[in-house]
Amino acid sequence: MRRTRSEVAGRAVRTAVRNPGRTLLTMLGLAIGVGAFLAMVSFGTGARSSVMEQFEILGTRVVYVRTNVGRADFPGSARPLTDADVEALLRDSLTIERVVPRVTEVQNVKSVFGRYRTRVSGTMPDFVHIREWPMSIGGMFDDTDVRQRAKVAVIGTTIARELFGQRDPVGQTITVGTNLPLRIIGVLVSKGEQTSGEDMDDIVLMPATTHQAFLGMPVGYHDLILQVRDLGLLETGMVDAASSMRRSHRLADIEADDFRMASPAQAAELARLVSTILAGLLVGIAAVSLLVGGIGVMNIQLVSVAERTQEIGIRAAIGASPNQIMAQFLAEAVVLSFTGSLAGVGLGWLTATLVARAMSWSGTLSLLTMLGAAAFGTSVGVAFGYLPAKRAAQLEPIDALRHE
Amino acid sequence: MSDFSIVEADGIVKEFPNMSSPVLDGVSIDVKPGEIVALMGPSGSGKSTLMNILGCLDGPTRGAYSLGGRDVSTLTARERAWVRLHYIGFVFQSFHLISDHTVLENVTLPLYYAGVDRREREARAMELIERVGLGHRLGHRPTQLSGGEKQRVAIARAVSGEPRLLLADEPTGALDTRTGNEVMELLLELHEARALTLIIVTHDPEVAEYCHRKICLRDGKVVSDGRGHAENA
Secondary structure, three states, X not given: OHHHXXXXXXXXXXXXXXXXXXXXXXXXXXXXXXXXXXXXXXXXXXXXXXXXXXXXXXXOOEEEEEEOOOOOOOOOOOOOEOHHHHHHHHHHOOOEEEEEEEEEEEEEEEOOOOEEEEEEEEEOOOHHHHOOOXXXXXXXXXXXXXXXXXXXXXXXXXXXXXXXXXXXXXXXXXXXXXXXXXXXXXXXXXXXXOOOOOEOOOEXXXXXXXXXXXXXXXXXXXXXXXXXXXXXXXXXXXXXHHHHXXXXXXXXXXXXXXXXXXXXXXXXXXXXXXXXXXXHHHHHHHHHHHHHHHHHHHHHHHHHHHHOHHHHHHHHHHOOOHHHHHHHHHHHHHHHHHHHHHHHHHHHHHHHHHHHHHHOOOOOOOHHHHHXXXXXXXXXXXXXXXXXXHHHHHOOHHHHHHOO | OOOOOOEEEEEEEEOOOOOOOOOEEEEEEEEOOOOEEEEEOOOOOOHHHHHHHHOOOOOOOEEEEEEOOEEOXXXXXXXXXXXXXXXXXXXXXXXXXXXXXXXXXXXXXXXXHOOOOHHHXXXXXXXXXXXXXXXXXXXXXXXXXXXXXXXXXXXHHHHHOOOOEEEEEOOOOOOOHHHHHHHHHHHHHHHHHHOOEEEEEOOOHHHHHOOOEEEEEEOOEEEEEEEOOOOOO
């Protein structure tokens, strides 16, 4: 039985080889279908994971509470964000694990080698934990530095490059503003540019206390960065934080929040939803092209059955059973759609790889996806090959024989 | 002669939906194993239709037909295919070889459908091809052969499945006289060697001369059934 089956396949391959033009055309339809399908799947997943990466840079379990002080679009008078708010948040809510305040100003920063205008932040040691931001050289300042208002700084790679070139910045001194010298104790790992074009590495961090003592803090903190205990607690954490903030700011029920809250994870969720829908749409469109490829197989096979009607009659007269005749044409559909699908996998892989390289996405097509697409393409071809094969099997031998 | 009939058709009627009178109107014939029968008659007499029914390519509208002792008048398409594969060989006027198959592939086809394994069917087919004098043509395609050669291949194919009944429809109709005679000689040789029963549809009296018996049809009825030669199987 196995031998017979491999022979049926062998004969189908020979028929395909003997009609190269027709075979290539049929294969092309499915190859484009499968290729488009794979390319779309890869674009979808690539774009989505790229979106997700962008959001992960901002921290995953993170909620930002931003001040409304000094904002023209906030009608009332807002209370500044203070250490009291930080304590209240940590005290009131079990869902919030860490709170890191931050004050950020744009300042001139210079070293003996150069100068640069950048964002200078006063914050707490936990900043690097909340933002999941490791150090590449040196270390982050600690609680002692905070208590002592130490004149130390941690910088991003852009600052390191602009102010020190290839030199090791750790141990060097930078001057912030006109007269605040800070000793560099660490350099953050590069996070690169965000999609918005914002350079994440263009950053100088110092203890919040140092900032307050030497540069002042006229509007309080600019934001408080909250970390919830678990990603699933994000919503609860935001509700808890809001009510805690309202109490801390002694807001009456009728008053609006005098602060703003935002969560990259929430935005990420939305972005993921949008990109999932888009990916689904792309795959849907690709599925249509696969369907068109399948119809191509059916079309060619119908033509083939019509052209070979007399041959079918001869085979029937010799004694081929309807099933054997059907098997012959189905086998041809299998051979055509399998080779076409394989070519499509190659095509899709090539497209996906080129696009991924151009967009600097990470590898997006798994072996399983490619095998799945090949299997799917083959089954589409075979499904569409069924009708012509059935038609061949149902021909009346005498009518088929007389057919010229 | 034995009492056993290989072909036993009784009152075969064949009607087609779009025709007013039946193409076969009560045909009864009886063929013994090893007989060579010529089926004759003018065009439109129904001899091709009768051959299709005798060859299990088609079923009768009414009437009984048994082949080798078994009733085959009411078989399904699939069962008829099985009977054709194992009991019947066909030779056609226009050869009906499969054009993109080689001589060897054409001759092995019945064995392929019967599930004989490749080595054995090729051995058997090659022996037959030698026998019909085309051993040097194994890998050729039908288009590379002359008419007489094509018919020899077709005959080799028709007998490769070792049928008991060979039906030939104007086997010499597309050939010149000399080649036609060679083909008839070949059929007689095979008949001799393999104890084949031969039914030859023809309107060529010369072909009919080779046969033991002539059955004449006219307007769907048998008008004469007689033995031309003394020799019997």
